[in-house]
Amino acid sequence: MRTTARRSAALPLLVIGGCSVEQSALHPTGAGAEQIYSLFWVMTIGGGLIFAAVLLCTLWAIYGGSGIRRTLSAEGMIYGAGVFFPAAVLSALLGYGLYLMQESAFASSPTGAPQIAVSGEMWWWRVQYRDAQGRSLESANEVHVPVGETVNLALTTKDVIHSFWAPQLAGKLDMIPGRTNMLSVTATKPGISRGQCAEYCGGAHALMSFVVVAHPADEYAQWLDGEAAPAKAPDTEREKLGQDLFLRSGCGACHAVRGTAAAGTIGPDLTHVGSRKSLGAATLNNDEASFKRWIVDNQHIKPENGMPPYRIFTEAELDALAAYLDGLA
């Protein structure tokens, strides 16, 4: 009884959840997404009209007189509504679809546009930025783009097939082993939205999300400068102890913190991890408690992810580590 009650209570929640704006293709904030949004309405309204017309003809044939039935089954009607009309409509839609694909294809975007390389790895996103000056830097699980400027995304995968989908920004594109797929995106409004791997890629596929941040054009350069800078030195005693633990416990084997000896490339770059909107590829909030949880219990939070559980620290040591990582703004 109670379960049923709980289920029926959960149902409206699901529906409301579907209306959440941050990962909704119905609230486009990018050029590609806006075109898809238009296509969606053209398809929905056009399909609705045709469906209504078919229903009308059906009712007409059932309840109308024999004259009407004769009209409906006339040769002209069969060829007109049954062959030419669908052929014309489908050809037009195909043309429209090809045009949209062309629009977001790499070839149409200007050379010299900022380039971001995104690599899907079970189950997170390695993000590398290269700006016009040829400066290159690595981050993870967040894609920052300037508003109004076309950005080329070079999509690759390290392991299995993933699919990069930021519904508010653009359409989805698969990441296929051995290939580099190009996707051009142009944000039209500043703001934060969410993306998700859209191709089943293993157990933690559902926990492979990311955050898209569209900066006003003038702020983007500033953000990129900040991201390119080496990590902030620890301020407090606790953060210093945390950094010492980080370096002496071998965290740098897999994680880089630019400006320190930690230069690992296997896991996400943590140089500015404290400034990210989330942890664990949009799985946890970014706060000290989440860092602690992730370090000790990451195999329960995201089963079979690449990081082993570090249960070797005392509570005080964990606090210090979390303070250090959270402070890497």
Add this chain to the structure above:
Amino acid sequence: MRIRDILKVDFDQLGNEIVVVILVLIGGITIFVWAGYYNVAASEKHLGITNWILATVRDQSIAARSSEIEVPDLKDRDRIRLGAQHYVAGCAFCHGIPGEPISPIAQRMLPAPPDLANPVNEYDAADHFIIIRSGLKYTGMPAWPGVGRDDEVWSVVAFVEWLQDTGGADRRDVIDDAGPEQRTGGGYTNPEAGEAYALSNCVRCHGDADTAPVSRLVPALSSQSPDYLRRSLQEYRNGRRQSGFMQPVSANLTDGEINQLVDYYSGLAPVETTSPEMPEAASIARGRAIAAAGIPKQEVAPCSSCHAGAASLQYGIIDGLGQRYLAGQLDLWRKGHRTGSDFGIIMARSAANMTDEQIRDVSAYYASLTRDLSRFARSSPAGATE
């Protein structure tokens, strides 16, 4: 459909005699068991028929399980010498050793343990492996105490094969040279009785201030990180790290004894081994690259992140450990047999994707290093969680 239709037996045709026979049998067996008529005493020999059934079932069972076993090189001196030390301490009481007869206590077991020093048995190496690893039901033969440690079992098999082949003729090189008589725990200051016993168990295989380990399969403990040594003994004691050699000798260690042993070994200078390994320079060079940079494509972390420089001393010091020992441990990690401890599970992640060749190379590199004693100036920040 009724039972009689299925069985096509007409119960009416069977006489009451059969029913009576069955009831008498059931009653007889019940009385036989409950009255304690059967004598389970080890002093009473089995009937000839019982012996035949037990032996046939046993041998068929062993043969069925040993047929697929791949036998490694058993002429390997490192295996034989290591196996010898375990045999002397763990097996000789029941199975004898040249020059030392089987204990009269063990001789009164039923079945009496076979005298392996004067061997006449039809088992081959794979059979011995199955027997030593898995033990034998209804005999005194225990299974191997370290789960997943087939590598250790093969050492004992190698020694048993040596015994079978030579009859233990030249026991000096295999048993005595390496044995406790030569290894007195030099440099250990005034051990108390319990400590002396514990120490004698260590030096048998690991050597002491003057002698190197008995076999290249055994790690040298001299100048090892005290934090790591302490943690290892604790993990053997509580079974989080599995080893048929180490668990029996650690099971009864007190914290005090562990501290004494840790102080002793971590304070010793490295002893030069009499049989150094000679890996190729190219292999060492490949290993050096893995140690420094890892193998990012295979998600193998660089060893040096944890096993060099200022890293926590909870992580073992592997500079100068033997190639065979290191490669053996990496293989255990790769197979998931060293994941019982919170530290082991970290290492398992890196070892998981290594190839045989990469394991050989990186072990060769670390074996070629000399241990840097300056690392002992500090103690570890990461506390043990035991």
